[in-house]
Amino acid sequence: MLRDITLGQYYPADSPVHKLDPRVKLFGALVYIVSLFVFRGIFGFLLATIFLLFLIKICQVPFRFMVKGLKPIVILMVFTAVFNLFLTPGKQVLFHYGILTITMEGVKNAAFMLVRLTYLIVGTSVMTLTTTPNQLTDGLEKALKPLSKVGVPVHAVSMMMSIALRFIPILIEETDIIMKAQMARGADFEEGSLIVRAKNMIPLLVPLFISAFRRADDLAMAMEARCYEGGEGRSKMRPLSYRRMDYGAYLLLFSYLGGIIALRVFL
Amino acid sequence: MSIILNNVSYTYGEGTAYEMQALKNVTLKIDDGEFIGIIGHTGSGKSTLIQHLNGLMKAVSGEIYFNGRDISEEDFDRKELRTRVGLVFQYPEHQLFETTIFNDVCFGPINQGFDKNEAGLRAFEALRMAGVPEKLYYQPPFDLSGGQKRRVAIAGVLAMKPEVLILDEPTAGLDPKGRDEILDLIAGMHRAKGMTIILVSHSMEDVAKYVQRIIVMDDGQVFLDGAPREVFKYYEQLEKIGLKAPEVTYLMHDLKNRGMAVDWDATTVEEAKQSILKLFQ
C-alpha cells in the first residue's frame, strides 16, 4: 500500500555512476540542466542526447525506472507543448483555422521544449536513482561548507535533512500499520464525503503524531546520550574525498559543457 | 466454519528493485475452535500470513476461502470479514487514539453500525473480559502501563465479538508476569467462548504451553504443521531454521539418552515433571 511510495527512488546497483562522489553528481546534474537551456540547433541536441544515452547505458538502472519520473509531469508537458505550438509567432504558417495558427517556429519550439523537459527529468533521475538521499545530503553539506563561515548553519540543516529523510520510510510504514490496525477495527478510510473522510482520519493521525513525537524524543535522548553536540569538530565515519574517477568525471562534464557552448557559439 | 488457504503467495514491492516474496504457496486449513500457534524466525512471513486471513492484504496468487466463499470475489463483504476475524496487531497499544479507554473500545462496535448503547454494552463486556480494572474505564488510554494498554487494545478487538481472534506477538515487550497474564487471558477466552484463536509468537515455550497445533513458518513457507509434540520431534530441523524446541524437550531427550524411560515427547514443564515423578514411584 503506502510503502510502495519510495522516496528518492534510489536503485541499488554496482555501476561507476553509483560509485561517484555525490558532489560530482550534484554538480553534474546542475551542468546538465544548464546545458539543456544553452544548446541550440540539431547538433547541440545530438550532443545532449548522446551524453544522456551514455549515462543511462553505464548506470545500470533499467530504463523503465528512468522514465517513471516523467509520469507525473505528462500534463505539464502537454500544456507546454500546446502553448508553444499555437502561440509562437512566425513567418512560415503551416496551419490556420480561426484564432489557431501553427507556425514552423511553433513546431520547432514545441519539439525542443518537450525534449528539454524530458531530458531534464531523465537526467536528474540519473542522479537520484544512483545516489542515496543520505549521500546527497552529505554531498550538499560538504559542498556548502564554505557558507558556514558566514554564519549559515550548514551542518545543522543537513543533519535535519538526513534525519527527516531517515524517518520518512519509518513513518510511512507506521502509517501503513496503524491504518491496517484501525481497518481491522472496522474503520473505513475510503468512503464517505470529504468531511466524513477527514473525520475518519483522526484514528490514524492521533496515534501517528504520538508515535512521531515519541520517536523524536527517543532519538534526541539517544543522540544526547552519545554526546552529540553539533557540527563543531565532528568527524565523519566515511568522509567524502575525491578519487581518480571523480576527477575523470569532472573532466568529462566540462568537456561536455564546453562542447555544448562551442556548438552554440560557432554554429 | 473454517478458513482455507490454497497456494497463497504474496510479494512485497512487486515490480520494484526491492521485490520480496514473503509468502510462497501457503496451503492451510483452519477449523472452528482451534487454538493455533504460528511460530517462525524474524522475517519468515508470519505477520504477512495473518493479514491475509482477514482480508487486509490481498494474495498475489492463490485463493482464500472463508466459510467456503472466496474472499477475493467482487461481492464478498471484506469489511464484515474484518470484524468476524479480529486481528490484534503487534504493539496494538500504538493504535489507541480516543479520549477515554471506554470510547476507544467502542470504536470497533460503532464502526460495525451498532448504536451507542449496544456499543457501550459490548465495550463493557470486552473490557471485563480483557481484565481491565473498572476504575480505569474513563481515563485517557495514554497514561497506562504497557501491559494495561495492551489489554485495552485487545478489548478493542474483542468488542467486535469476532469468531476468530488473531494476535500478532501479543507478549512482545512485556515482562514475564505481564506475559503470563496476557497468555492466560487468551487461553481463558478459548476455553470459555470456544473462540478460534491464532497466536503468533517467537517463543516456543509460550506456544507449547497453550496451543493445540503449531504452524512453523520458514522463509515464507509452512515448514511444519501439527500438534506440539509432533512438531518438537523435529527439534534438530527447528534449530536449522533458527528456532528451538522448549527446554524440556532437550532435557527429556537427554534423560532418555542416558537410559531413563521418560516420556521424551513431553512439551511442557508440567508434563515432564509428571513423567519424571512416575519413574520414582
Ligand SMILES: Nc1ncnc2c1ncn2[C@@H]1O[C@H](COP(=O)(O)OP(=O)(O)OP(=O)(O)O)[C@@H](O)[C@H]1O
Ligand atoms: N511492507 C513491507 N514492504 C516490503 N517488505 C516487507 C514489508 N513487510 C514485510 N516485508 C518483508 O517480508 C518478509 C516477511 O515479513 P513479516 O513481517 O511477515 O515477517 P514476520 O515473520 O512477521 O517477522 P517478525 O517476527 O519480525 O514480526 C520480511 O522479509 C520482510 O522484510
Ligand SMILES: [Mg+2]
Ligand atoms: Mg511480524
